Amino acid sequence: MEPSKRHPRWAEVAPEQWNDWRWQVSHSLKNADDLADFMQCSEGQREEVRRLSRNFRFALTPYYASLIDLNDPDDPVGLQAFPQSMELVSAPEEEQDHIGEEHYSPVKRIVHRYPDRVLFILTEQCSFYCRFCTRRRIVGGGMHGEYLDEIQEAITYIAETPQIRDVLISGGDPFVYADEKLEGVLAKLRAIEHVEIIRFGTRVPVVIPMRITSELCSMLRKYHPIYVNTHFNHPREITPESAAACARLADAGMPLGNQTVLMRGVNDCPVVMKKLVHELLKIRVRPYYLYQADLAPGTKHFRAPISKGIEIIESLRGHTTGFAVPNFVVDMVGGGGKVPIAPNYVVSQAPGKWVLRNFEGFMSTYTEPDDYEDRCPEKCGASHATPSTNGKVQSVASLLRSRAPAMKAKGRQQTAAAARVRAVRQGT
Ligand code: SF4
Secondary structure (H helix, E strand, O other): OOOOOOOHHOOOOOHHHHOOOOHHOEEEEEOOOHHHEEEEEEEEHHHHHHHHHOOOOOEHHHHHHHHOOOOOOOOHHHHHHOOOOOHHOOOOOOOOOOOOOOOOOOOOOEEEOOOOEEEOOOOOOOOOOOOOOOOOOOOOOOOOOOHHHHHHHHHHHOOOOOOOOOOEEEEEEEEEEEHHHHHHHHHHHHOOOOOOOOEEEOOOHHOOOOHHOHHHHHHOOOOOEEEEOOOOOHHHHOOOOHHHHHHHHHHHHOEEEEEEEEEOOOOOOHHHHHHHHHHHHHHOOOEEEEEEEOOOOOOOHHHHOOOHHHHHHHEEEEEEEEEOOEEEEEEEOOOOOEEOOOOOOOOEEEEEEEEOOOOOOOEEEEEEEOOOOOOOOOHHHHHOOOOOOOOOOOOOOHHHHHOOOOOOOOOOOHHHHHHHHHHHHHHO
């Protein structure tokens, strides 16, 4: 397949350099004037870019910059890359830590929101800084300075917390880490018996696909099971280069998923989204999440209504391959975690009977068995329902299984996850 077209600025670069991720990193557009030159800004716009650079970090790889159509001010790739003055304005509902990650951080670099898994923020660095980033409060180096001790402390927390069976390494972008350093972290995590799976969240295959080298893949495959979640937002980001990067990961045995952020002007259209999910499946990446854009400061211009996400899912479910349809989720403000939102397919119900509708509007009934007894095949009674360590009802699932008639809404301060975080912080 023909490689993607390059911007004339880099037309003469030798292929060995262009395809070397280190060259891409060292030639990224990182300062305001470089970026303003590339964007062909007027003097006034240049001043604006300079002003923005004081608040938010820039980095735009030559590869990703070449995907932008500079003649189109509404180019969906350019919108994700070029800073806009709206970023300096925060809407009243926007907050730095809008999804409450810090509240669930027992030690630096760990977010322990859910019972059996953690987010491990390995680095604040990215090879490209997305204008819509939900962690813009920390990416680009704003979180901490020297951090090897923090990484060790995070690994120790995981090792000392036996309920953690799943570690999601994200950031920042963990694949900006050099292979040897990444391997050091993976080896330590793999040595922890209760860590069953390791996942990566990365935008590298999209913005600097040459970083997915065969050496990186050979190293990663030593630590299976490893899953990789990519972050494609628009079909134009799927190029021969990004497809090859995903193929290298998939060939090395890593199941690939994708998370897309629903963004105004970028992908808030059923046609664009259908094309994206089809193109993803062609490169062996399964659409996993469609995220409602978070309430990160200065990102209102990217946000579309939740109803647009429902409309998109409605346009996909039944109209295309079932596993091409991502889960549409909203990450709740205040640390509530992700909640799935979907069109309603239940039209009505009565004891023993459901009325359902399909994607065409066709309705039919489902009759439930009238002789069903709720007996677990494992004969474990209610204990498998959900992690109710102290016998208290802690979730809707445990409410369904327990004899308790109600669950007291105690607020997030008193959830099990928050209690764990408090205990670690207090050293108990
Ligand atoms: S790669 Fe991820 S963490 Fe980095 S700026 Fe983009 S969205 Fe944020």
